Amino acid sequence: MAQTILKTRDLSIRFGGVTAVDGVNIEAAENELIGLIGPNGAGKTTLFNLLTGVYSPSEGEVLLFDGQQLANVNRQSPAKRARLGVARTFQNIRLFESRTVLENVMIAMNSSTQAHVFSSLFRLPSFYKNEEQLKNEARKLLSIFDMLEVQDTLATNLPYGQQRRLEIVRALATKPKILFLDEPAAGMNPQETADLTRLIKQVQQEFKMTIILIEHDMNLVMAVSERLYVLEYGKLLASGTPLEIQQNADVIRAYLGENNE
């Protein structure tokens, strides 16, 4: 059994009277690809926000594997969790729009590289060496995802599908152990979705990381996920392999409604 790298214990968050996530227990192992599905408003993105540190839970714990053990990260900010190996993309794309594609990726490498303030202020030779190294690394990553030819394009001028792709590349530039994808196929046409399906599999295989994915496109989720969690009204409704979920009576009811014949 592979090492568990993410686990939650009775995770809950309340906003006023609404319990958006209610006692959720999930876990993810190394190099596992997990789908998170559920009707609109089920609390999927809220769960992501709890896992990545945007919200801190009202109750329960988020545990991340820190190399030795599963440690409680409830109080860690998103930036700190990012440094522990958590990366994510967003439902509504969040790129650094005024920057080029290459710079977007370089910014993500920030946390992993030493900042030499003095040498950069006075443009010492070591500054150019570091910059060149950083650029090369970023270009290498972009070329894996066929984005090298748009490296000097401003992020805001990219076509929609490529913006989504850049968000994934940018997240990968932080060298994460676990990647959260929040509706990566939203708004994509069938061709783009097919490309994305390949891309997600490629990321998992080449970069050896855990991927947790929220998605409404069932073809995509069922094609890539090894295991699924289903949320409804903030509660975990079911979990299992794609096949098990497709046959699960509760899930069918949640998606299609009660059969009142």
Add this chain to the structure above:
Amino acid sequence: MDQAHIKYTLSWASLAAMGFILIFVAQMVGLIGHYGITTIALIGINIIAALGLNLVVGISGQFSLGHAGFMAIGAYATALVMEVVPGIIGFILGMAAGIVVSGVIALIVGIPTLRLRGDYLAIATLGFAEIIRIVIMNLKITNGPAGIFGIAPFVSWQLVYIPAVITLIIVVNFVRSMPGRAIIAVRDNEIAAESLGINTTKYKVIAFVTGALFAAMAGSLRASFIQSIAPKDYAFMQSIMILIIIVIGGIGSMSGTVVTAIALGVLDTMLQNFGSLRMVIYAVILIAVMLVRPQGIFGSRELSLKKWLFDEGDGHGSDNTENA
């Protein structure tokens, strides 16, 4: 550092040297009188202050209205230290003291207020600058509303020109380095920046404090150049005057800031003959510029020597052409 970098650095350096020599010769042959030299020095001081503010407002996206407060700290620290320590050493120590105090206060003010956004931050920084002004106005040591007179004049136009060039180099290099990119990332999308492991508060504070350091330096130079300081010199309008420079130049454009500081300084001088109509004409020109180019003269672009001299275009050297 390859050849292109050297060539490029040298051409900027020679441009700066040419400006220096031009002023020098013009003064020698009597083309620029005492009044002109004063204008040039004040333009240089404004450039230093405005570059600092552009780092805060343009690059880090934090709308600060408290820049005059930090200038006041620099000016008063310099004047007070010079009362105790005579000579040029007193001036240098005074400037250093002003910069340090200003940096520390920026840190104390910045950490809580930089959590605020937009208008709220503007009001908080405005309040801070007013506190500084009122404290100075009521302290005995600062001589209240009358201010301090007879500060020893160590600052010549040369002593403004060189710090202004150094400020420009530091600010531009800072923006195009790793911390600079992180600050821009926080401005462009704070949530995304944070998700990539960038400590957003840290980088906002870095920009704010750096801006304050340059403001203090400008205030310090101004104190010794004008030889007198009073609290009213550092009121709300002073912050606005600096803000106008960066808004007209293009928020985030350092070359825009320099060009606009020069243009407004010259314009101000030319309008001296108009008496009380001066501020009206000045204001009308500002309104006209904003109507024609709301993004500022330069937008967020920078002047690029590469384009002019070497005809390289954008190519791979995107570090000089910041396309808007």
